[in-house]
Amino acid sequence: MEKQRYERPILKKLETGMPGKFGIAANLPPSTHIDGISVDSLVETYGSPVFILSEKTIRSVFKKAKKAFTTRYPKVQFAWSYKTNYLNAVCRIYHQEGSWAEVVSGFEYDKAIANGVEGQHIIFNGPDKSAVYLEKAIRNDSIIHIDHLDELYTIIELTEKCAKRPKVAIRVNMDTGIQPMWDRFGFNYENGQAWDALNKIMHFGKLELVGLHTHIGTFIMSPQAYGVAAQKLADLTIGIRQKYNHTIKYIDLGGGFASANTLKGFYYPGSDTNPTFDDYAEAITSALLNTQFTPDNLPLLILETGRALIDEAGYLLGTVIANKRLSTGKRTTIVDIGINLLFTSFWYEHKLTPARHYSQYTEATTVYGPLCMNIDVIRENVNLPLLNKGDHFVVHHVGAYNMTQWMQFITLRPKIVLIDEDGTAHVIRDNETIDNVMNMEHLPPHLK
Amino acid sequence: MKLKENIAISDSGYLFNPSTGESFIVNPLGMEVLQFVKKGKSFEEISREILTRYNVDPITFEKDYQDFIHQLRQYLLIGSDE
Ligand SMILES: Cc1ncc(COP(=O)(O)O)c(C=O)c1O
Secondary structure, X not given: OOOEOOOOOOEEEEOOOOOOXXXXXXXXXXXXXXXXXXXXXXHHHHOOOEEEEEHHHHHHHHHHHHHHHHOOOOOEEEEEEHHHXXXXXXXXXXXXXXOEEEEOOHHHHHHHHHOOOOHHHEEEOOOOOOXXXXXXXXXXXXXXXXXXXHHHHHHHHHHHHHOOOOEEEEEEEOOOOOOOOOOOOOEEOOOOHHHHHHHHHHHHOOOEEXXXXXXXXXXXXXXXXXXHHHHHHHHHHHHHHHHHOOOOOEEEOOOOEOOOOOEOOOOOOHHHHOOOHHHHHHHHHHHHHOOOOOHHHOOEEEEOOOHHHXXXXXXXXEEEEEEEEOOOOOXXXXXXXXXXXXXHHHOEOOOEEEOOOOOOOEEEEEEEOOOOXXXXXXXXXXXXXXXXXXXXXXXXXXXXXXXXXXXXXXXXXXXXXXXXXXXOEEEEEOOOOHHHHHOOOOOOHHHO | OOEOOXXXXXXXXXEEEOOOOEEEEEOHHHHHHXXXXXXXXXXXXXXXXXXXXXXXXXXXXXXXXXXXHHHHHHOOOEOOOO
């Protein structure tokens, strides 16, 4: 006789008069497959934990975002924010879809070049651009977004040496009505710093001012803030034309759109309530179209969207290590995914689903990672079915930042697998080995 | 170890403690264990019974059983005299 599937015995106290949190079914449907491949077989083949990326989702989300803007505005260009996920395979998918590259370091700059991006399609952002890389960018006709006056003066020095006319924009920070206001990058709009920088560039005359850039923050829940930002950059564009008879070619509104994740402390799931691409596009394009721009002098709209494009395409598969109770009686679940791999669990209530069907019984549990640290918490309080040791589960919407900001800490970093549009899996980054880590170390002679 | 006399258990896994007014649910395995406990079976007997019918190893079941009994005790559904 075949044995029945085991589910541990549970006793749950019923709280009368207390509707379930959100009134949302606690019992999430399981995620047995990702793009046609079973979660169990992915774990079996590639190990646990393992990051999975769906090429199908990357492309379809990109197309959705692009459509939201191109149906409302004639000239739109996306530039893939490398820091969000700079795996070469990922970057190349975005470049195939027509994205330029947006980079913030020499390392990212070189990666974009290695990925075949033409120099003129690389936007160079960030406060730390070395003279070596500024020179490289100037020689390659890349667009430099100037962050501070020291950088402006370095570029001015380099124009002589390179005998080139560098293409530049300035990064503008501004009050868009949201908190916190990111005013540490670029030049401020309200206090006149932005105009001061623009005047310096125009009077110097040897730089080609091609654009204006802002990045107002990240996970911005207010589309209207983008409307304000677009309007302020449009005002500067029009002011430059009036004062210098110079045409700014593009307005770059940076990144910052919310993905479908649920921010901690928010009542409803982000997938239901966060603004959509259409909401952001509507706010931005109406602000631009409602200015004095005429159809023949509309600037190109550049977007450096990161997390909203890739979050949904990323999954992290893991395994239950143990179930435990705290001294208070609270149920806890220990899993093999820690904050070293899932650092976004500091901000998000990541959606977790089991990899197979369970009964309708659930238990409230705290999900802890495997690190020996108190802060290693994946979910503070989540209703999960009665997972057993060894069971697999799926963390959703992890495509942004986790695969770049992860840490080699206590354990080694796992494989990253891309499932292509035909449903074939490819390892796009190997797991680390102890040799990878030890090979970088050197012992002084007296310790050998 | 004995389930308190006055605890009402329905077939659908619903428990009511009239002395505190608290109600609880148990899942099907919880229900089975509860019925065994009610009949006064020992852990060894219960374990043997569960292991022959369910896909579980003895160590996991023992741990889960202890946890379940601990919960019953915590909610004062069984006497703590043993
Ligand atoms: C200049 C710039 N552009 C784009 C992005 C991407 O932002 P997000 O992932 O929030 O869309 C960032 C992220 O910090 C950034 O600093």
